[in-house]
Amino acid sequence: MRDEGRLWVSAGVASECGPRAENQDFAGVYLGTEIERAGRGMVAALADGVSGGKGGRIAAELAVASLLDGYFTQSDTIGVAAAVNRVMAPYNRWLSAMGRSEAMAHCATTFTTLVLRGRRAHVCHVGDSRAWLLRDGHLSQITKDHTHSHPDRRHILLRALGLEEELRLDHHEIALAEHDRLLLTSDGVHGVLSARKIEKILSQRQSAEADAQALATAALDAGGQDNASALVLDVVSLPAMGHDAIAGDLARLPILPPPEAGESVDGFRLESILSDGRYTRLFRATDTADGAEVVIKFPKPTLLSESGARSAFTRELLIGSRVSSPFVGGAIPVSLERQTRLYGVQPFYDGQTLEERMKAPIALDEALGIAVGLTRAVAALHRQGIIHRDIKPENVILPREGGLKLVDLGVARLPRIEDFTGDEIPGTPSYLAPEMFSGEAGSEESDQFALGVTLWRLFARVWPYGEAEAFSRPRFREAAPPSRTRPELPGWLDAVLLRAVAIQPQDRFGDVVELLRALEGGAAVERTPLRKPALIERHPVAFWKGVSALLFAALIAVLVWK
Template identity: 45%
Template sequence: MSVRVVHDLRIEAGFATQKGRRPDNQDYVAFCLGSGGAGALQGVVAAIADGVGGHKGGRAAAETAVRAFIDGYYAQPETLGVSRAAARSLEAANSWIAAQSRVDPSLEGMATTFSALILSRRTAFILHVGDTRVYRLAGASLERLTKDHTLGRGDFAHALLRAVGFDDALLFDQGMHSLNIHDRFLLCSDGVHGVLPDAKLRALLAERGGPQETSERIVQTAFEAGSHDNVTALVVDVVDVPPADERALSRAFAALRIGELPAIGDLVDDFRIDGLLSEGRYSRLMRATDTQNGKAVVLKFPHPRVADDAAYRLAFVNEAWVAARVRSPFIGEVVELLPGRQSRLYSVMPYYDGETLERRLRREPRIDLVEGASIATRLSRAIATLHRCGVIHRDIKPDNIILLKDGGLRLVDLGVCRAPNLENLSEAHAPGTPSYMAPELFDGAAGDEASDLYALGVTVYRMFSRCYPYGEIEPFSRPRFTKPPPLAHKRPDLPSWLDAAILKAIAVERADRFGDVLEFAFELENGSARAQPLTLRKKSLYERNPVLFWQTLCLLLALLLAISLFYR
């Protein structure tokens, strides 16, 4: 099934359950939008319970726990918050089940394991007790979000240490995780994970069939693998998440201090600093490891000297806001941290295994036509993705382009971008890097698709020639935009159509440029089919040195005149 909840959180879910080789099914599973339907602010709830075998009322305990939890959760006031509302609901369900097991002989000892997943806006909340499990597939990585409450060793390794209904006071685990588009969650009973190792579950989830199809396939695979227990699986796909609110982001970043730059080996909010990646005028990029999950990330810290400059705080808001709205395999991501984790101002990005285009163009071999055209067309698609969303990058350059080892490309650093509903940088802060800025930006223009196209053209020119078409422009200087030297002067091995396409992209007059970056990409992709490489003829002496040419000619004429007079 597919549902849509308030604030554009869109979820698809499906589940399957079988009694397997047991005489009856003591598992219970449910997925619920809540009594408010599509307007429920508490989000959606997925829950699974597995009645404790060997006790009376196992099935009743499982169904009661799930139903009571869901009903109780949605009955709580929204102002209570997800975590507190969920905890109160589970505690109430536990108290009722524990009481029933004492007063009703037919339900003596009733108890159940329990795991719940609540998806609210941009956060996933976990509640868990027992040995049912919750997994998350993010990309190709499978992460188990719960820990089994079992003895874990000896002949009684699977003996439960905790369960709903064991005691009047329930000890359970809670967790919060940032919610990302394309996350896939699996809730399953021990009849599934007891026979299917994590690697097999990852492979089944990574097939990316529909949630209903995937849950049925997991259950059937577990049964065929010899499971002797009930087998139940619930799969939840995150199709879309609500965008971050710009005002909330601004308030959050405004409250964070700008501290001294960390050193290698320091621990910042559970991020271990592993190394320095790059140093700029206003920020430092550092490679780090998230010790909470072991993932490699990149942290961008502002320099302390910009602590009082609101413009550079705004840059962090820009990046977070755009990253929440523009999703593309060509655009760099920003990792959203859970509330309360971040103690100072910085942004977190995934670590992309590769190198910047700037570093690539500085090493041999030089970028040839095939490699360069591929990079340029992928970069064009990245910029076109931003433009379709109304976002102007305004700082396109080789330093902000990452070439991945797997052949991918990521355009990063959206700190000075223009976007709808975003507060803009003041006129005192001209956006971009001077050598890549279009002429109109030096006249006070804010930047648009045409200026991004110009920066793309300069990037491509430099990628092939290792030079700037109008020379390197120093900050705060006023450049002169004379006719750029043809690319063929530096690279006679490249075709003339490429030269013409780049010169059109970097034309001084906006009207002389391509209509958009996709026109430029089309020219790069199809130009080689229409023209042959340009072979430069050797320049004549007159073209290379006209003064020497006339001096030589005059000397020759004087010599001929002297010879003529001698013979007369």
């Protein structure tokens, strides 16, 4: 899989005192070291000291400082919310106790923090400071104010740091996307500026620092009488998706019976059924959010175990989003907020499968191009330690605009990832290598065998060892050269295909890259129309039998003449 990306953001903070005598807001950001970002992530926080008590500025500043100092000392084996709570709960108890003293009577502060870890943002919140998300030009409020519901009493806090001895933090989790903008504001900003005005300022997409300052300034210019603070985080890049994270997301989704054409699921309009297999049902669909054509795959829970279904969809999403190759099909992640059941979304490739294409004759030159592209697809997977395990013409798409896509990655074998159970090891009998019938779970050698069978069918239009029925085992014996059924095939291609489908794994190519070189090397000299091979090349036994018969006839003629 391609190199791991990294989590990186651009941050900007602005805090203006306004007409108040003292600025009781405090905001801070810590982007962390490379090691800290990989383990615990990045942290931003904003606190607004309650003006009705003493020490509001102290309460706010110490709240942010306590989090930034203590969060990165927590074990990265516990969740973000638990780590934040472990740091802030003792501080809350201390602040609550100080609020009963003369020096800091009734001190309290709102508190909202953003923790960015992996491909997720975690929001922990108490009080009426707010967290926001700007995505695709639309601003949404993440947090809910802990204030009195009556319009005339909305300035009264029901929860904040220091108001109660026991800390109660709200926790929200968001799946991030690159170019997201995250925002924290004190009520001196959002109490004056409407959500529409905030959205307009953030949508200007200046630097994070400039837009944070623009928000604070706009609040004061609009007549704000409070401190005005804003903290902006721009998501620049995200790490590649990990298996555990994807599996965790999909584990919460129910597995339901597959829908029918004409229905809509989570904003995807299911136009028509593309295939209805034993374990899954595929639809051509339209994403009503942007009009894009996609393919959606639903599991069939009555035939595939729950663990098998989740494992398959996790693998397909992981590989499709991380393997960078023009010859391997992709995957489209769906946000946690949108997806309500288990399914997978893929790009729609307008074309036909290789199986469909092979129903009509394929010129040798075109077949060579398909063979090279498919072998490159398998090589791209193998470079990342991924074994496809179900290479066959039905899983190869030939888009109308050209090229090739190897799809159906849900049964792939991944390095260091738990495999399917024994009775769910995938594959199609006619393409399975001999060793897989003896318990092999899939290897580069078995992938090469399936690729070889696919290419054999592409060039010779038959199976090297015959077509096997489901749940049956082919008879593996020495295969006749593919030119036996298609005489115009060159001798070098006979040798390549015979080696790729060798019965013993050690007799095959060392890897598919070696197979690719053999195909490309032979194709380079076979781009012109080929002569029909001589009879001695096509049928050497018949040739020598004919020669012997002619010699015998000549001998008889000579004896008679004598």
